[in-house]
Amino acid sequence: MAGVYFDNNATTPLAPQVLTAMEPYLRECWGNPSSPHQYGQRARQAVEEARSQVAALLDCPAERLVFTSGGSEGNNTAILSAVLADPAKKRVVTSPVEHHCVLRRLEYLRDRGLAEVVFVPVDGQGRLDLEALARAVTPDTALVSLMAANNETGVLWPLAEIAALVRSRGALLHCDAVQLAGKVPLSLREVPVDYLTVSAHKLHGPKGVGALSVGRGAPFTPLVFGGGQESGRRAGTHNVAGIVGFGQAAALARAFLSVDGHTRLRELRDHLEDGILAGLADITIHGRQAPRLANTISLGVAGAPQEVLLAELDDRDFALSTTSACRSGSAAPSHVLAAMGVAGRYLRGTLRLSLSRMNTLEEVEAFLTVFPEAVARARRLGGTAAP
Incomplete structure (x- = not known):
């Protein structure tokens, strides 16, 4: 792929x-x-x-x-x-x-x-x-x-x-x-x-x-x-x-x-979320209890420094980000998550996954296959053993 x-x-x-x-x-x-x-x-x-x-x-x-x-x-x-x-x-x-x-x-x-x-x-x-x-x-x-x-x-x-x-x-x-x-x-x-x-x-x-x-x-x-x-x-x-x-x-x-395309996108997003949460411990999704866009996941991974995890996924040919693109090069934590009072262990290990109508179920399944390995490696490199 x-x-x-x-x-x-x-x-x-x-x-x-x-x-x-x-x-x-x-x-x-x-x-x-x-x-x-x-x-x-x-x-x-x-x-x-x-x-x-x-x-x-x-x-x-x-x-x-x-x-x-x-x-x-x-x-x-x-x-x-x-x-x-x-x-x-x-x-x-x-x-x-x-x-x-x-x-x-x-x-x-x-x-x-x-x-x-x-x-x-x-x-x-x-x-x-x-x-x-x-x-x-x-x-x-x-x-x-x-x-x-x-x-x-x-x-x-x-x-x-x-x-x-x-x-x-x-x-x-x-x-x-x-x-x-x-x-x-x-x-x-x-x-x-x-x-x-x-x-x-x-x-x-x-x-x-x-x-x-x-x-x-x-x-x-x-x-x-x-x-x-x-x-x-x-x-x-x-x-x-x-x-x-x-x-x-x-x-x-x-x-x-007009054809309710965002419902299909939400179903794809929810499948991705459910797969992530089922496969790993000490992970949270920021804002999951609030109404959200059908395409967006803000994922906090405890013990996995976001820059390490991002690099691990990039090496596997998955393009994600940590926060807003205009701030992705900054070492400062997300001002959005800080304002929400997100705990530090998640604040420093946040990824943003945002889908579009061009993404497919095959791509989501491929991500779910490699993500646990990427998290485990990021946690080891970050000095925190996997929970």
């Missing part, structure tokens, strides 16, 4: 249909969408068709979408737009388990006196404390910034309930939905979110392209100034091939959800 890829929360393989859709815009249809001639207008038409495809996945008006370079740009734009809108409102409510692009931006604003940042805690399963959230959203709150699905544990938060609470308090709501989009049905017509970010490469699209949904009446300040692209909301020549690929990926994800 060829190498097995279980790191889809970091990035997903490009779907063949996406590559096929992109190719004409890399070869012959290379016009600038801002140009008035036929080359430009053909490219413009492709961009707008893709915008409609992404809007259909999110169930929102297409004109509310701003194409970006990805989730980090979208998150930064949303936060700055809300914080700069009203100088009298400086309070931003968030959680300690957000993606680092959110946490670092808020840290920057706080350190310069531009925002007061309030953190709502999570419990041991990664569930948000909704009562603490209700107390935290005060009249001087500019923004509540909360993710929909955690990128490390896959834990889902009740977005509709959160949105209703925030709206009742008169604050703006930003949702990082990068891990949610394409994995769980979502309707922005039903859930009143002011800003929502998605990224193409998390749903079998290309890297370097995403979208920010901006609700009607939500304040907006461009992060990138320049020309009048994206109705003046995001300057820079459009990444036409990337946007076309994003549109095709969104259409494929919508079709996957």
